Amino acid sequence: MLPRDISPDEVFDLIRSINDPEHPLSLEQLHITQLDLVRVDPHDSHVVVRFTPTIPHCSMATLIGLCIRVRLLRSLPPRFKVDIIVSEGSHQSELAVNRQLNDKERVAAALENKHLLEVVNQCLKTAIHTAIK
Amino acid sequence: MLIQAAVDRALAARAAAAAADAAAAAAADADAALAEIADDINAGRAALLKLVECLGPVLTHTDPFRREAGVALLAAVLARTTKERISTQSATVLAQFLLSRLDDQPSVEPALNGLLAMLDLGVLSKTEQINIPTRIFAELNVQTFQQSVRNTVFRIFVKLFDANLPGLQKLGAEFVLGFIHVMDGEKDPRNLILAFRLAQLITRHLDFQKHAEDLFEVVFCYFPITFRPLPNDPFGVTADDLRTELCAVVSSTKAFAPYAVPVLLEKATSDSASAKRDAMEAVAACAPVYGGDAFLPHISDFWTAMRNEMINAADTANELAALKAIRELAKALSITVAAPHTRATPLESFLSLLIQDCLQNLADPALKFAKPSGKIMMSAASASEPACSFVISKTLPVILGAIASDSAPSKRKTLCDVLGDFIVANRLVYGQPKPGGDLDVNGSPILKQRDRLFELFVGNALTDSYVPLKLSSLRALQDMLLTPRLLRPNEEKVVLELLLSWLLAEPDTNTHEAALEAAPIIAGAKPALAMEVIVSACLESLPHRLAQQQPAPIRGALLACEALSKVSALRAHIVTSLVGVFNTTLSLHALDLEAAQKSATALLDALQTILVAAEASHDDGPHPTADVAALIQSLVATTVHAAQSRAAAMGDSFVQLVALNVATMTRMLTDAEQTSLLAALRTMDTGVAPVWDSPAPVDATFAYLFAAVLSNSLPEADLPIGTFGAFADASIIRAVESGSALFSLATAKSIASVVNKRHGQQGIDTFVEHFVQTHLQGVLLDKAAGADRRRSVLLIYSWIAKAFAIQSDKRGFEMASQILALLADEQLGAAAAEGLGTIISDDAHGALTKAAHANIKLLFKQRFYNHCLPAVAAGFRDASDAQKTAYLFALSHLLRNVPKGVLLNELPKVSRAQANFQLRYRLLTANLAKLLPMLLHSLSIPEASLKLGTLGTLQLMVREAPKLVAEQISTIVPLLLSMSMFANASNGNDPRVRVAALEILGQIMLSVEYTALHPFKPRVTRELIPALDDPKRVVRKAAANTRSIWFMPAPTV
Structure with a gap:
């Protein structure tokens, strides 16, 4: 088997251009996601993505995390275990948000919600390249 | 009474057009009748007043629609009449009549059209012209009419500005007031463009002071423009057009300043990003007109708005607008006279505000807003000399102090970036020659701190371990070097030496890349010094690096050469030296052939990059000084000698790479130079084995390089090949006998090029006829002739077909049909597909391309594609599975190249x-x-x-x-x-x-x-x-x- 070197850089590339639910700017532009905050352990197939909400009481934190979660669900091989957490100390209800984002059942339930899925897809639109050479 | 009949017909047709089903036919009839009347009048067969007489009953009819039809007919005839046919007297009568119709609602539109037509004809007296606006103001509430009417009114006004400005000036305030009423509430974008232009004409030419505020209000209520054109944009008016015109009105006169400044401030602090951008653009446009004193009372509020915009900019357009506004304000304030009782000048008080905030941002440990602060100060400083001097002298010591005292490299880097911005601003203000004067650098605030800055940047670039800081310092040094008379000669040399050390370091590092980027800029500014310090050192390092055979250092040096050769003054020297290094490398016996070829390949690749860039740039001749023909000769001699004197065969791809360079260089020569080059090559002696045995080449390598020169020569160049038929026949025999693909390709290209470009050769057609006959029947269709032999002949056959096909000669298409038939041949199927590919594709080495001066007809590819496709499709249908692949390859070639x-x-x-x-x-x-x-x-x-x-x-x-x-x-x-x-x-x-x-x-x-x-x-x-x-x-x-x-x-x- 050839080496499969999925790097933090590659994971970051997948999520950098997701749009913020509230602003017409990408998560990278708002410094919500940063390359330094992505960890990949290729041997254990484990990815940890930290993100920093713009303000500690940001009500969109869960939604942003969900967008990242969905984007990676669709774009990373299923052998990876993905943890998505808010950067330590950057949000008031850090624990609750983390628990919600990493609970498979709750993520699945959230995506059953048509309206929510629509919002998520809207944010993910910008991460897709539609131009073809 | 002809005219009476025509009038009746026109009116009847018009009525029919309005009512009946056959509307189109009736309208056409109306048009024809109209043309007839106009012709009659223009030819002098009827008088205009006669027409009015005929129309009389209609014009005074009790039915308003009849009246309207009558006036419309009159207006339409007027629009088609020539000036000579309307006497002054009848013009007066007609104008009075049309003006009087303005109180008749249905007739307003045609009446206005008639008036506009008369204005266009220039038949009205000055008084009558001025009666038009007066009458319009008195009779019409313009905004209650449809768009076309309003449009006509605006066009009449525009026309009047053109025709009778003194009259309008006499009308003065009355016209301004009337215009304000006419324009008030306008919504159509086409009309607004006209209205905005009229407003500009008013502020420029008329006395509007009494109504300045009203005029401003009626225009500014459209600010900011939020118009979005309808789909397909039927009006051809964009939001940007409106924005530009509106901005031009607002910034057209100083009289608007008292009303504009407060509202602009209000818009600049609003929530909408586009409103803010428009407001800042308007500020930038208004500042030079209004003068600094108009903005002075609100200056701190404006500053706050612009600062917020810079720090939280929604997009770069807003940021740029803010920077421009800052710059224009600083410029306007620079020439504003201070009020007598204040201590600071207006400029200083504005800049102090700005500096205070920016320095505060720079003192912040996180330095989040350092970059915008740097840009703000740069914009302000580049406004004028006093601004530059004030900003830099106030902030430079503080920033230098901060750099000295701070240990965090990332922070020092940010501050260095700000200093770099200052150097650019300084250059913008002091670096440009004054009109009619010399450079005035003595007042430059950077000059006073030159030594300190230079020391700081050089120190950072040389010794610091934090790479971004090094890069930022090099950029600053580059800007210092580009500022005229800032650095002393020995300091300039230090910068170039620094650049050299980076260029010669490991490639693929940030410093090396930054050096590659800076090299052409710096060397372009100081070519002589660059030649002395950088170019020779780079070239001298090459042989040593090549001898060591490590790819990275070789690549580093070659990339440096490529970057430097972008400067046209250095290119000739670099190219000559690279060819020299290539010659030494290839003839060194100490190296084994494989290693020598590897190094030589790297050299050739670099050379090719430089040559292609030179060919594309077209600056003052690619090689002002180098003797290109001699370079080609030495390349060919070295390569052929190396190929002959070694036992191991030289790779075909290597020879092709040499040929690629030879081809590019050949295209730079004139036809006379090409003639003597070809002659010199023909008699070349490598000292090992002959390259030419009359009448044709005998050495494959030589033949290929010779073909590269030949096929890239101008048709006017003379060929040293004797009789073409003998040359071609001998070449073909030798190539086919040798079994070398390279030799066959060389032969094919040489012959094809001559067939296409002729070069004044005789006997070409006889040769081709003979070739097609003997080889087609004897070899291509004879399965017993041997696969290799058949393939070689097919290659040559395809190239000759190409030579004809590209000039739309039918022989080319006939030959292509033969190749198409060969697709089913199991031995030659794949080669035939390749052959079709050869014909439709462009040769990488230039043979039979436009660049190589080949005779190519337009749309050749399309025609060839259409010629081949049916045959390929039909053949594919009938082919066996084993044969299908060849057809698919042929299709793929066709599709890819069409x-x-x-x-x-x-x-x-x-x-x-x-x-x-x-x-x-x-x-x-x-x-x-x-x-x-x-x-x-x-x-x-x-x-x-x-x-x-x-x-x-x-x-x-x-x-x-x-x-x-x-x-x-x-x-x-x-x-x-x-x-x-x-x-x-x-x-x-x-x-x-x-x-x-x-x-x-x-x-x-x-x-x-x-x-x-x-x-x-x-x-x-x-x-x-x-x-x-x-x-x-x-x-x-x-x-x-x-x-x-x-x-x-x-x-x-």
């Missing part, structure tokens, strides 16, 4: 004539439908190059003919899915194929109707999972993207 437009509009003549989109689409679809089965078949053949070509065509079809793809979707989707799997990589699905397949799969979701795709959605999203784990990153990226597209809700992404 212009895409041709593929889509194969029948453009029909479509243009019929102008029928539906028909065109059907033709297009029918054309592609023919191809589709073949295309899909070729996707299942395990050949990467074949697949890539086909996928390119499929992609085009997905985009342009999605309906057709939808019909075959159940075949296409599984095919693409299987091609995108790494597990199937051994079936010719290399990474490029996998990426292309995935991209098309994504494109299908975007272009093809969703209902056809819905059944495949679960399958595609599921089966793409393995592709997410492909060993190649590019494939993973494409897979992730395509899978995301398929997850999106239908039908748009």
Whole structure:
């Protein structure tokens, strides 16, 4: 088997251009996601993505995390275990948000919600390249 | 009484046009009658007043629509009459009549049209002209009429400005007031453009002071423009047009300042990003007109607004607008006189505000807003000399102090960037020669701190370990060097030496890349010094690096040479030296051939890059000083000598690389130079073995390089080949006997080039006739002739066919038909496909291309494609499975090289004539439908190059003919899915194929109707999972993207 070197850089590339639910700017532009905050352990197939909400009481934190979660669900091989957490100390209800984002059942339930899925897809639109050479 | 009849006819037809079914015919009749009347009047057969007389009963009719029809007829005739036919007297009568009709509501529009026509003709006296606006103001409430009427009114006003400005000036305030009423409430964009222009004319020419505020209000209420054009933009007016005109009105006079400044401030602090941008653009435009004192009372509020914009800029356009506004304000304030009782000048008080905030930001440990602060100060400083001097002298010591005291390298880097901005601002203000004067650098604030800055940057660049800081310092040094008279000669040398040390360091590092970027800029500014310090050192380092045979240092030095050769003054020297190094490398016996070729290949690649860039740039002749012909000769001599004197064969690809350089250089010569070069090559002596045995070359390497020169020469160049027939025949025999592919290709190109360009040679047609007869029958169609022999002949045959085909000679197409027939030949099928590829593609070495001065007819590729396609398609249908591949390869070559437009509009003549989109689409679809089965078949053949070509065509079809793809979707989707799997990589699905397949799969979701795709959605999203784990990153990226597209809700992404 050839080496499969999925790097933090590659994971970051997948999520950098997701749009913020509230602003017409990408998560990278708002410094919500940063390359330094992505960890990949290729041997254990484990990815940890930290993100920093713009303000500690940001009500969109869960939604942003969900967008990242969905984007990676669709774009990373299923052998990876993905943890998505808010950067330590950057949000008031850090624990609750983390628990919600990493609970498979709750993520699945959230995506059953048509309206929510629509919002998520809207944010993910910008991460897709539609131009073809 | 002719005219009476025509009038009756026109009126009757008009009435019919309004009422009856045959509206179009009646309108045409009305038009014809109208033309008749106008002709009569213009020819002097009837008088205008006669027409009025005839119209009399209609004009005074009790039915308003009859009256309107009468006036309309009169106006239409007026618009077609020439000036000479309207006497002053009748003009007065007509004008009075038309003006009097303005109180008759239905007749207003035609009356205005008539007046405009008379204005255009220039038949009205000054008094009558001025009566028009007065009357309009008195009689009409313009805004209650439809758009066309309002438009005519504005056009009449514009015309009046043109025709009778003194009259309008006399009217003065009355006209201004009237105009304000006319314009008030206007909503149509076309009219607004006119109204804004009129407002500008008013502020420029009329006395409007009494109504300045009203005029401003009536214009400014449209600010900011939020207009969005209708789909298809039927009016041809964009929001930007309106914005520009509106801004021009607001900034047209200082009299608006008291009203404009407060509202601009209000808009600049609003919530809408576009309003803020418009406001700041308006501030930038108004500042020079209003003067600094108008803004002075609100200056701190403006500053706050602009600072917020810089710090939280929504997009770069807003940021740029803010910077421009800052600059313009600083410029306006620079020439504002201080009020007597204040201590600071207006400029200083503005800049102090700005500096205070910026320095505060720079003192912040996180330095979040340092970059915008730097840009703000740079903009302000570049406004004027006092601004530059004030900003830099106030802030420079503080920043230098902060750099000295701070240990965090990232912070020092940010501060260095700000200093770099200052140097640029300083150069903008002091670096430009004054009109009629010399540079005035003495007042430059940077000059005073030069030594300190220079020391700081050099120190950082040399010794600091934090790379971004080094890069920022080099940039600053570069800007210092570009500032005239800032650095002393020895300091300039230090900068160049620094650059050199980076250039010679490891490639692929940030410093090396930064040095490559800076090298052409710095060397371009100081070519003499660069030659002395950098160029020679780079070139001298090459032989040593080549001897060590490590690829990275060699590449580093060659990249440096490429970067420096962008400066035209240095190019000749670099090219000459590189050829010299190549010659030494290849003739060094100490190196084994393989290593020598490797180094030489690197040199040739670099040389090619430089030559191509030179060919593309066209600056003052590619080689002002170098003797290109001598360089070519030495390249050829060295290569041939090396090939002859070694036992191991020199790779064909290496010779081709040499030939590529030789070809590019040959194209730089004149025909006389080419003639003597060819003659010199012909008699060349390598001292090992002869290269030419009359009448043709005997050495394959030499023959190929000779062909490169020959095929890139101008048709006017003389060829030293004696009799063409003898040369060609001998060449063919030697090439075929030698069995060398290179020799055959050389022969093919030489002969084809002469056949196409002639070069004044005799006997070409006889030779071709003879060649076709003997070789076609004797070799190509004779299966017993031997595969190699047949292939060599086919190659030459294809090139000669190409030479004819590109100039639309029918012999070329006949020969191509023979090649098409050979596709079914099991020995030659693949070679025949290649042959067709040769004919339709462009040669990389220039043979038979436009650049090599070949005789090429327009649309050759399209014609050739149309010639071959039916034969290929028919042949494919009848072919056995073993033969099919050759047809598919031929198709792939055809599709890949034919212009895409041709593929889509194969029948453009029909479509243009019929102008029928539906028909065109059907033709297009029918054309592609023919191809589709073949295309899909070729996707299942395990050949990467074949697949890539086909996928390119499929992609085009997905985009342009999605309906057709939808019909075959159940075949296409599984095919693409299987091609995108790494597990199937051994079936010719290399990474490029996998990426292309995935991209098309994504494109299908975007272009093809969703209902056809819905059944495949679960399958595609599921089966793409393995592709997410492909060993190649590019494939993973494409897979992730395509899978995301398929997850999106239908039908748009």
